[in-house]
Amino acid sequence: MKRYYFLLLMLCHGSLLSAAECEMAFAHGILIAPDHIRILQNNRTHVQINNDQQLFIRGELISLTAEDVVLLQQYSRDLRKFVPEIVSIAVDGVELGLSSIEAMFTGIGSKSQQAEWRELVRETTFQWMSRFVRTNEHFYLAPQSLNELDYFLHGELKPQLDSLARHTVGAVWGALRDALRHSDSNFERSDNQEWQSVGHLVDKINLGLDAKAVELEEKSALFCQRMQELDEVEQQLQQRLPALKDYDVVMQKD
Template identity: 35%
Template sequence: MKRVIHLISTLALCCGAAQAATKCDVELGHGLIITDDVIRIVDNGQTRVQINHDEQLLIGGYWIDLNSEEIQVLKEYSLGIRNTVPELVELATDGVNLGLSAIEQVVESMSDKEPEVLKTQLQYVERALMDKFKRGDDFFFIAPQSLSKIDDFFTKEISQKIHSAVHGSLGAILVSLGDAFKSREGNIEDRINDMGQRMEIISREIDKSLQKKAHQLEAKAAEYCECLNTLDKTESRLQAIVPQLNKYDLVKIRS
């Protein structure tokens, strides 16, 4: 199935004049699920607004009749969403899951098995990430959030959870390795020190990776500032045509 990302290029001009240095405080007031054919504005897992094929509008499950001019405004709105959100989701999720897999592999190489505490902690990390950003083979999801504070999510929340996973599993590894150390040649203290050093290296590399991710997202959000402003204006035009949409205000830009 073709990726939604291919559709994004159709509205690239709205961001053409954007400057990476531009700052804007943007919030998404509702969650979004985007597929090739459908955009859903959701709250608590419930679809509130649905746009089919960029030109058909349903609110609360009811079809909204639009004339040809109104459909053009809807299409601008729909394509504006497609032009920004999927790339942000891809950027947010790309590499993080690979990083989690790398942690598991390193820990398994130390202890011949994955401590249960690590497995549990990494599940918390994955859940926190998927609560904010998620993508599959044919969809993108983004939760309601401040796009100008995405970097905080990675450098604080996700970083803290990953550190807890790495260091929290250290004790479990030492316990699981106790008997193995006794049966092997070599100094036990040297082996433990080596393991501690390797865990510290992992932690530092994770921090570097998350800092890089945060900077990428911050730059992308700034790059999209003009585009998000345009999307907000288009949303206002659409709300004037369909007042029921005021209840589901998606783009909120704070000065």
């Protein structure tokens, strides 16, 4: 049924450009903060925009004309609208799956077992969240294209959350059975019941991730257009400020 719904949605939006068809990409990491934007290479800041109107390249303040400032403000404001939206789609997908998994083992097992499960969750999510960071009003997006974000939701996040859910559910029910064996209760949960619980949790996670994938699909044409517009503004800035040509943030992949 979910597959039919997704295909129907694709037909309804047949005129839209899919994420996989968009060749636009972010070539550098982008950090958005309330008072500045930083462009990073290998975790080092090479370009910084302060308050949407001051430009630093490799730590040097660049002299700007009034026309330069207008272009810089447009570029900054577009990044501020766009990057948090992309990051939020990815982070919401991760948090949706993890909150479902963590809610399952709250109050079950010993403190050391819970710490072990939470550490497993943290280890699993560290690699994901190094690419997408949302902390209060700070957003970070690692270098990537729109089709890489599409693959993250479709081909990477879903199977890894599935594996994590199955691993932790098995551990949780094992701990629960051990605890009940030492209690006055004669309760036993069969293996079939246990895996039904796993399946229910995985279905819940997949349903939420499907919704995020559909959200990305619906917005993919708009996202691609925004990146093309950003690229045009960036090219205008580079023509006026040649030092920026070494830091081509938005680009079209060959």
